Amino acid sequence: MRGGSHHHIGYQRDDRFIPCHHHPALLLEMVREPGLDDHKALRHTGLFPDDLLDTSARLSPRQYLQLVHNIRRLHPDPELGFRYGQTLLPGHYGAISTLLGNAAHLDQALITLEDYQPLITPLLAPRIIRTGEYCCVQWLDSCGAGNEYRFLVESMMSALASVTRWLSGGPLPWTFQFSYPQPDYPEHYQVYLGSQLYFEAQMDAMLIPAHYLNQPWPRGSHTARAVSEQQCQEQQLALGCDTSLVHQLYLALIERIREPPSLDTAARELGLSPATLKRKLKHHGTHFQDLLDRARKHTALHLLQFYGYNSEQVARYLRFNDNTNFRRSFKRWTGLTPSACQQLVDRAMTALKPL
Amino acid sequence: MWGFALHRWKWFGLLTIASAILALNTLTGTLKPMAEVVWLDIAGEGGAALLVLIWLALMLNSRPAGRVTNLLALGLSGIFVAYWQDVMDEVIQLPATIVWDHWLESGAMPVGMLLLTLGLYHWHKEQQAICDQLRKREKLFREHRDFDRLTPLTRAGYLREHLALASRCAAPPVLLMMELPDFDAHRRHLGERDSQRLLQEVAELLLLNLRRNDLLCRYAGHRFAALLTDIDARQALDLARELEQAVAAFAFKSGQGRTHYSQLVVAITEAGADPPEAWLERANRDLDEVRRRRAANVAA
Numbered sequence: 001m002r003g004g005s006h007h008h009i010g011y012q013r014d015d016r017f018i019p020c021h022h023h024p025a026l027l028l029e030m031v032r033e034p035g036l037d038d039h040k041a042l043r044h045t046g047l048f049p050d051d052l053l054d055t056s057a058r059l060s061p062r063q064y065l066q067l068v069h070n071i072r073r074l075h076p077d078p079e080l081g082f083r084y085g086q087t088l089l090p091g092h093y094g095a096i097s098t099l100l101g102n103a104a105h106l107d108q109a110l111i112t113l114e115d116y117q118p119l120i121t122p123l124l125a126p127r128i129i130r131t132g133e134y135c136c137v138q139w140l141d142s143c144g145a146g147n148e149y150r151f152l153v154e155s156m157m158s159a160l161a162s163v164t165r166w167l168s169g170g171p172l173p174w175t176f177q178f179s180y181p182q183p184d185y186p187e188h189y190q191v192y193l194g195s196q197l198y199f200e201a202q203m204d205a206m207l208i209p210a211h212y213l214n215q216p217w218p219r220g221s222h223t224a225r226a227v228s229e230q231q232c233q234e235q236q237l238a239l240g241c242d243t244s245l246v247h248q249l250y251l252a253l254i255e256r257i258r259e260p261p262s263l264d265t266a267a268r269e270l271g272l273s274p275a276t277l278k279r280k281l282k283h284h285g286t287h288f289q290d291l292l293d294r295a296r297k298h299t300a301l302h303l304l305q306f307y308g309y310n311s312e313q314v315a316r317y318l319r320f321n322d323n324t325n326f327r328r329s330f331k332r333w334t335g336l337t338p339s340a341c342q343q344l345v346d347r348a349m350t351a352l353k354p355l
Numbered sequence: 356m357w358g359f360a361l362h363r364w365k366w367f368g369l370l371t372i373a374s375a376i377l378a379l380n381t382l383t384g385t386l387k388p389m390a391e392v393v394w395l396d397i398a399g400e401g402g403a404a405l406l407v408l409i410w411l412a413l414m415l416n417s418r419p420a421g422r423v424t425n426l427l428a429l430g431l432s433g434i435f436v437a438y439w440q441d442v443m444d445e446v447i448q449l450p451a452t453i454v455w456d457h458w459l460e461s462g463a464m465p466v467g468m469l470l471l472t473l474g475l476y477h478w479h480k481e482q483q484a485i486c487d488q489l490r491k492r493e494k495l496f497r498e499h500r501d502f503d504r505l506t507p508l509t510r511a512g513y514l515r516e517h518l519a520l521a522s523r524c525a526a527p528p529v530l531l532m533m534e535l536p537d538f539d540a541h542r543r544h545l546g547e548r549d550s551q552r553l554l555q556e557v558a559e560l561l562l563l564n565l566r567r568n569d570l571l572c573r574y575a576g577h578r579f580a581a582l583l584t585d586i587d588a589r590q591a592l593d594l595a596r597e598l599e600q601a602v603a604a605f606a607f608k609s610g611q612g613r614t615h616y617s618q619l620v621v622a623i624t625e626a627g628a629d630p631p632e633a634w635l636e637r638a639n640r641d642l643d644e645v646r647r648r649r650a651a652n653v654a655a
Contacts, residue, residue, distance in 0.1 A: 166539065171650075187574050188575045190639055195640065
C-alpha cells in the first residue's frame with residue numbers, strides 16, 4: 001500500500017493493494033471471447049494485458065471499479081454480475097480461499113469474510129449482525145462504488161449464496177433484502193439467489209435463522225484452517241488495515257451511535273485534520289453527515305426489524321428528545337414513516353420464521 | 356459475415372469473363388470517335404453494371420456457399436455481363452460481320468434474370484425451412500435483443516410477452532419450469548467453460564424433445580421455461596416425464612472426455628385467471644416446491 005504512515009486509517013480509493021490475478025482477472029475471464037480485445041476492457045484502468053498474469057501487479061479500488069464499468073458497458077447482459085459472483089468464492093486467492101473453503105460451519109465462514117474483508121471482498125464490506133434468533137449479513141459500499149454498486153451487490157450476494165450452498169452441501173434458506181427497487185430482470189435474482197426477495201427494503205442484506213450458523217459443514221479441516229488463518233493474519237498485517245477508511249468510520253459511528261463523535265473528534269482520533277478527513281470522504285463520494293445518517297438509519301432499522309422495538313423505543317435509544325423530531329429524521333433517512341417501514345420489514349421477517 | 360475467401364472462385368470467374376469481353380471488343384473493334392460517344396448512356400449502363408456488382412457483393416457476403424447461392428450468383432453475373440457488353444458497345448465500334456456482341460447483350464440478360472428468379476424461389480424455400488427449425492425457439496415474431504448469448508434460445512423478456520398472448524387461447528396453456536438442481540455444484544466440478552457448454556447442450560436436448568409448436572426459453576442461469584399450448588394435463592405430464600428422462604439419460608462429455616450425468620426437475624403450472632406475471636410467479640413457486648420435495652426424498 002501507498003503512504004506507509006496512513007495504514008491505520010484504512011485503505012482508500014487510490015491505494016493499490018487488490019491483486020490483479022484475483023477478482024479482476026476472474027471478471028475479465030468471464031467475458032473474454034475470441035475477437036474481443038482486452039485493451040477495450042482495460043481502458044482508463046492504467047492496466048496492461050500483461051499485468052493480469054503478473055502475480056505482483058496490484059489494483060486500486062478505483063481501477064477495479066473502472067474495470068467493472070468498462071466490462072459492463074461492453075457486455076450489458078444483466079446476468080453477468082450473478083455469474084461472476086458464482087465464481088468468486090472461495091476462489092483461488094491462496095490462504096484466504098483455504099480458510100474460507102475449510103469453514104466448519106456458516107458462522108466461521110461469515111467471521112472469515114468479516115475479519116479478512118480486504119483480502120476477499122475489497123469493494124463491498126459485509127457486516128454481520130447476530131440477534132439471537134436471526135443472523136443478518138449486510139453489504140456496505142466501502143469505497144464509493146457509485147453506479148457500479150448494484151452490480152457489486154448482485155455479485156457478492158450471488159457469491160455468498162453459492163459458496164454457502166456448496167460448503168453446506170445444500171441450499172440455505174436465505175432471505176434477501178435490497179435498498180433499490182426491483183430491476184427489470186427479476187429472473188436472475190430468482191434463479192441465482194432464491195425466491196425470498198424484498199426490494200425497496202432500505203438495506204442490502206441477507207438474512208437467515210440463527211440455528212443455521214452452527215450446523216456442521218462436511219468440508220471443514222481444522223489444520224488447514226489454523227495454518228491458513230496465520231497466513232491471512234500476516235497478509236492483513238502487511239496491508240496495515242482491516243477495512244477501508246469509509247467503512248472504518250461507519251463502524252466507529254455505529255459503535256457510539258448514542259453519543260456520536262463530531263467531525264473534529266473523529267478526525268482527531270484518526271490522526272487527521274478535519275479538513276483532510278473532509279477531503280478524503282469527498283473523494284469517496286460521501287461526507288461525514290451522510291455517514292452518520294447512514295449509521296443511524298441502519299441502527300434504527302435493525303432495532304425495528306430484529307429486536308422488535310417500536311418507534312418510540314428507537315427514538316429513545318437514539319437519544320432523540322421527542323418523537324416528532326425522530327419521525328422527521330427517519331423520514332429523511334428512509335423516505336418512509338417509522339410505522340410504514342415497520343410494516344415493510346415485517347413482511348421480510350415473516351418469510352424467515354421457521355415453518 | 357461469410358468473407359471473401361468462401362466465394363473467391365466466383366469472383367475470379369466473373370473477373371475473367373469481364374476481362375475476356377473487354378479483350379475481344381478491343382481486339383476486333385475500333386474506338387468510336389469522341390463526337391459519337393453518348394456519355395449519358397455510358398453513365399446509365401455503367402452505373403447499372405456497378406450496382407449489379409454491389410448486389411452480388413452484398414449477397415455473397417451474407418450467404419454460405421451452396422446451391423441457392425450459386426443460382427443467385429449466376430443470375431446476377433448474367434445481368435452484369437449484359438450491362439458490361441452494353442458499355443463496350445457505347446465506346447467500341449465492332450465490324451458489322453460480328454454478331455456475338457448482340458448475343459451477349461440480348462441473351463445474357465434474360466438468362467441471368469431467369470437464374471436469379473430460380474435462385475430467389477429456392478431462397479424462399481430455404482427461409483421457410485429455417486423458420487420451421489427456429490419455430491420452437493421463437494414463436495411469432497423475431498426480436499433480436501431477446502436472444503440469449505449462450506444458447507440458441509430466447510430469454511425471460513420474450514417469455515413474458517408470450518404468456519400474455521398464450522393466456523388468450525381457448526384451452527388453458529401450460530408452463531413447464533425446469534431446472535438442473537445440482538448445476539451450481541456441477542459448475543464447480545466441471546469448470547466455467549464446460550458447465551456453460553452443458554447448458555447449451557441441455558437446451559438442444561430439450562428442444563429435440565418438445566413438440567413443433569412449443570416455445571422454449573432460457574429463463575435465467577440453469578432454469579428453462581417451456582410454454583405449451585393445445586395440450587391437456589395428461590399430455591403435459593407425459594411430456595414433462597419425457598424431458599426428465601431425456602436429461603437423465605444424457606451422457607454429457609467434459610473437455611477431458613469424462614462422462615457427466617445431470618438431473619432435471621420439472622414443475623407443471625396451468626394458466627389460471629391470474630395475470631401473466633402472477634402465473635409466472637406461481638410457476639417459479641411450484642418449481643421451488645418440486646425441488647424441495649426432491650431434496651427431502653434424497654435425504655430420506
